[in-house]
């Protein structure tokens with residue numbers, strides 16, 4: 001019950017299997033970094049966990065009962081999806097104010113107006129953008145929009161936070177704010193975080209455990225220090241040393 005687990009996960013396009021994970025288990029409250037070459041299957045793994053994509057086979061346990069992902073209906077998936085926050089590489093904003101964008105998940109959950117106001121204010125303070133509450137979201141800079149996307153994911157207090165290269169297109173200033181916010185949030189809550197990143201120093205800074213995904217498989221999994229300083233498999237040695245370039 002105290003973990004997120006996937007079993008017998010397989011995703012294929014045509015006759016190409018892009019993800020095959022026999023078993024992966026993520027502890028409550030732990031911060032995981034997911035790294036690997038381009039096209040390895042990292043985003044596919046997060047999309048399947050976030051129920052954005054149906055695998056050919058596989059089950060998910062999300063701090064509770066195990067669910068068969070192949071037969072999951074919309075109504076059974078909704079309560080699971082509501083335990084998760086997701087931030088993608090590029091923020092997609094609704095044509096509305098920043099406040100309305102951040103409050104959307106809370107309104108779906110039918111929270112009281114006063115509670116919504118309090119939680120949105122808290123989330124905007126966390127990303128240091130409360131002064132933009134009334135601004136139209138489509139007028140934000142890229143860095144601001146990504147911090148608002150983070151506020152929108154955190155405001156619902158997710159049990160599982162999924163981050164897919166969230167700082168890939170940010171400048172150093174916004175990267176440092178983004179990292180500080182997720183670190184603070186992670187420290188203050190018992191949230192499990194899965195973060196894909198191509199920025200290896202970032203994985204070292206933030207993650208407690210790292211996973212190396214290559215050719216659709218999780219090929220190595222270790223505490224961050226051992227992962228980078230004592231990688232066991234040759235592919236990971238090549239990857240962390242920069243010898244693996246694709």
Ligand SMILES: Nc1ncnc2c1ncn2[C@@H]1O[C@H](COP(=O)(O)OP(=O)(O)OP(=O)(O)O)[C@@H](O)[C@H]1O
Nearest residue numbers: 013018036037038039040041042043044045198213
């Ligand atoms: N809808 C799709 N149809 C066909 N192939 C797909 C589809 N989605 C993903 N793929 C393929 O699946 C493989 C894994 O993609 P995925 O996006 O998970 O990789 P990734 O490790 O996240 O890569 P990157 O680091 O470049 O984002 C890639 O070869 C990709 O081309």
